[in-house]
Amino acid sequence: MPIVTIRGPLGSGAPEIGRGVAELLHVDYVDREIIAEVAVRLQRNEQDVIAKEMPPSSLLGRIAEALDRGIPFGAGVEGAYLPTWEIPLDDRRYLQALESVVRELARSQSLVILGRGSQFFLKGYPHTLHVLTVAPLKVRVKRLMEERKSSQEAVEREIARFDSGSREFIKRYFQAGWEDPIHYDLVLNTENLSFQAAASIIAHALSIKA
16 A cells, blocks of 8 residues: 655645645545544643644753643652643653554555654555655745735744754654655655646656555
């Protein structure tokens, strides 16, 4: 069963291209559905899971997070006296649940998965193509300004926040560099490449690799 994993910095087209690939292959495109399933398995709300995807990159942010993970007095060593949803969600439980969901999806059907560390969980998985999309910052800013009708300053802040969170996510959970091409089979620069053309290239590359 062919699998495509795809991710990229904000504005590079990863979600749009991923959906295009799914349409060409007539398979499911999976994104936030993974968040929902992880939340169910951990008995948490989706915001808790989303927070794990955007870990703090600053020193102050990491200190605050560490303090937040402290278990209140009287809760016991494992937080035995707290309801499940009040026990801080640690990295190990989150990563185990995330990997379980991604691997089960890959075993059950052909699909396109957006991000969520899927290129690491499915590394070496048969009939799988791992894709990274990139584009110059000025191109990404222009795209998002047109798409969202936002100012340049607002878009640049959003890009910086998204890219920083994604970079920290990969570093924290996989001890790797987010944009290191060694983790991908195919890197596409979408500066002068339409999303439709990029989707076609990926579909063709998958057929060759598979």
